[in-house]
Every structure is written in structure tokens, then in C-alpha cells.
Amino acid sequence: MFWQLVLRHGKRLLLGVFVFAWLPLLAGEFWDLPPAPPPEEFGNLLINRTASKSAVKPAVFSHWLHRRKFSCRICHSELEFNMKVNTTEITEAANQSGQFCGTSGCHDGKVAFGHTIDACDKCHNGNVSVGNARFAELAKLPTAGFGNRIDWGKALNKGLTVPARHLAIKPVNEMAFKDILVLESEWAGTPPAVFPHRPHTWLLDCSNCHPDIFNIKKKTTLHFSMTANLQGEFCGVCHTNVAFPMADCKRCHPAMEN
Structure with missing residues (x-):
């Protein structure tokens, strides 16, 4: 019976084995993956909502420089920065009044440099490579193969980074949720995606993802795909x-093979 199936469906079986074995290697060719910047520039973003229009150089923000000391939720929940760059109506006047970057505990002139004339070019330099010399400070953190080449999850679990979870507004008590979600792939030969809630809820608020990015109910988020x-x-x-x-x-x- 087995060999009859092989003879009858041999081509399909061989094709399935080929696809499963080679899909990871072909991912970079099949999917339109964005080009990888140098590790020390991964996560460095230019904030240029109004700067260039005002004849000011864009401000650069380094995620790796901040994530060692602050969790994502501090900026993206407590300080109300949107999750997408250049969509937050941040102004220098707001900073100087103690909002956004200028809030107490951040760039207030005490914890970090303040919003003074002599400090302008520390942010407003238009150069995503500014601060790269400090990347060497991360040399002892666990390594990874992509992005910054740092495994931030392992660094957090081992206590090598201890980012603050809040400045003035403590995280609310978590609602009950299933920690591990297994999402079946719609592509033949591609193993399921596994999503762990716990590493995300330590750094983020539930509201950072739900309901604006993901519907709160599993399998009800429409158009969720690799392309999206x-x-x-x-x-x-x-x-x-x-x-x-x-x-x-x-x-x-x-479960995907390297």
C-alpha cells in the first residue's frame, strides 16, 4: 500500500519534501524582505514629521540605546508615542513642557540631557549612524543572527538588561490570556508560527497590540499574512x-529547518 501511494503520488511527495526543505533558504528570494542595515543601525529611526519643513535636521532615535533601560510600554503607552514613526504630533514646545521625550525621568536635564540649545544636535543631526560608537557597550549581551545581532529576550531573562517598566504610571493588572498561541500556516510545507504572549506583555501593554493591530479574539484578525x-x-x-x-x-x- 505504501509503495503504491509513492508511485501514485510520488511527484507530489517529492515536491512537498523539496518545498519544505528549501523554503527557508528561498525565503529571502520569494518574500520581499527589506535590506538589512548594519547591526548598530538596526532600530535607529529618523523622526521627520515636520523637521525638514522647518529647516531643521531630522531627529534620530536609537531603540537599542534606550531599550537597555526602558521597556517599550514607557514610550508607546505611558508617553503616548504611536507605534509607527512620524505619526505622533510631537513638538519641541511639548518636549520643553515635560511631555514626550521631555517627561520627568527621561530628557529632563537630570536623568538624560535636556532640551537646551547646546544639546540640539544630539538628536537633530539627521544621521542614523550617530551613537554607533556606543554599540560596543552591548558586546557582552547574548548574540543572535539578525537585527542588532543581539538576543534581547535572553538578555532580559538572564538579568543582563533590567529595563524599567514604568515612570509614573504603573502597568495595570493583566487579564487572563493563553500564553502560547499556535498559528497554522496557510502555506503548504511551512510549519506553524508560535506566538508567546509572556515576552511581549513584560515589555508592552495589551493595548499596544489590541485591538488596533490585532483583534482580541484568535482567528478573527482579517488579512493576517506574511505579505501584510x-x-x-x-x-x-x-x-x-x-x-x-x-x-x-x-x-x-x-519547526522550520535552518
């Missing part, structure tokens, strides 16, 4: 140029 992720939607809001990138297939699809 790569276009900066769903997981791609973070996992394109801040958290580990989509090229790191095995991080989400653990």
Missing part, C-alpha cells in the same frame, strides 16, 4: 526595523 507583515502591518509594526526582523524565520516558526 512585511508591509508593516500586524507583527510587522515592530518586527521589520525594531524587534528581530522577519528574515529570522525560525524565531516564529521553530
Whole structure:
């Protein structure tokens, strides 16, 4: 019976084996993966909503420089920065009044440099490579193969980084949720994606993802696909140029062969 099936469906079986074995290797060719910047520039973003229009150089923000000391929720929940760059109506006047970057505990002139004339070019330099010399400070953190080449999850679990979870507004008590979600792939030969809530809820508020990015109910989020992720939607809001990138297939699809 077995060999009859092989003879009858041999081509399909061989094709399935070929696709499963080679899909990870072809991912970079099949998917339109964004180019990888140098590790020390991954996560460095230019904030240029109004700067150039005002004849001011864009401000550069380094995620790796901040994430060692602050959790994502501090900026993206407590300080009300949107998850997508250049969509927050931040102004220098707001900073100087103690909002956004200028809030107490951040760039207030005490914890970090303040909003003074002599400090302008520390942010407003238009250069994503500014601060790269400090990347060597991360040399002792666990390594990874993509993004900053740092495994931030392991660094957090081992206590090598201890980012603050709040400045003035403590996280609310978590609602009950299923920690591990297994998402079946719609592509033949591609193993399921596995999503762990716990590493995300330590750094983020539930409201950072739900309901604006993901519907709160499993399997009710429409148009969730790899293509959409790569276009900066769903997981791609973070996992394109801040958290580990989509090229790191095995991080989400653990059963995928290297």
C-alpha cells in the first residue's frame, strides 16, 4: 500500500519534501524582505514629521540605546508615542513642557540631557549612524543572527538588561490570556508560527497590540499574512526595523529547518 501511494503520488511527495526543505533558504528570494542595515543601525529611526519643513535636521532615535533601560510600554503607552514613526504630533514646545521625550525621568536635564540649545544636535543631526560608537557597550549581551545581532529576550531573562517598566504610571493588572498561541500556516510545507504572549506583555501593554493591530479574539484578525507583515502591518509594526526582523524565520516558526 505504501509503495503504491509513492508511485501514485510520488511527484507530489517529492515536491512537498523539496518545498519544505528549501523554503527557508528561498525565503529571502520569494518574500520581499527589506535590506538589512548594519547591526548598530538596526532600530535607529529618523523622526521627520515636520523637521525638514522647518529647516531643521531630522531627529534620530536609537531603540537599542534606550531599550537597555526602558521597556517599550514607557514610550508607546505611558508617553503616548504611536507605534509607527512620524505619526505622533510631537513638538519641541511639548518636549520643553515635560511631555514626550521631555517627561520627568527621561530628557529632563537630570536623568538624560535636556532640551537646551547646546544639546540640539544630539538628536537633530539627521544621521542614523550617530551613537554607533556606543554599540560596543552591548558586546557582552547574548548574540543572535539578525537585527542588532543581539538576543534581547535572553538578555532580559538572564538579568543582563533590567529595563524599567514604568515612570509614573504603573502597568495595570493583566487579564487572563493563553500564553502560547499556535498559528497554522496557510502555506503548504511551512510549519506553524508560535506566538508567546509572556515576552511581549513584560515589555508592552495589551493595548499596544489590541485591538488596533490585532483583534482580541484568535482567528478573527482579517488579512493576517506574511505579505501584510512585511508591509508593516500586524507583527510587522515592530518586527521589520525594531524587534528581530522577519528574515529570522525560525524565531516564529521553530519547526522550520535552518
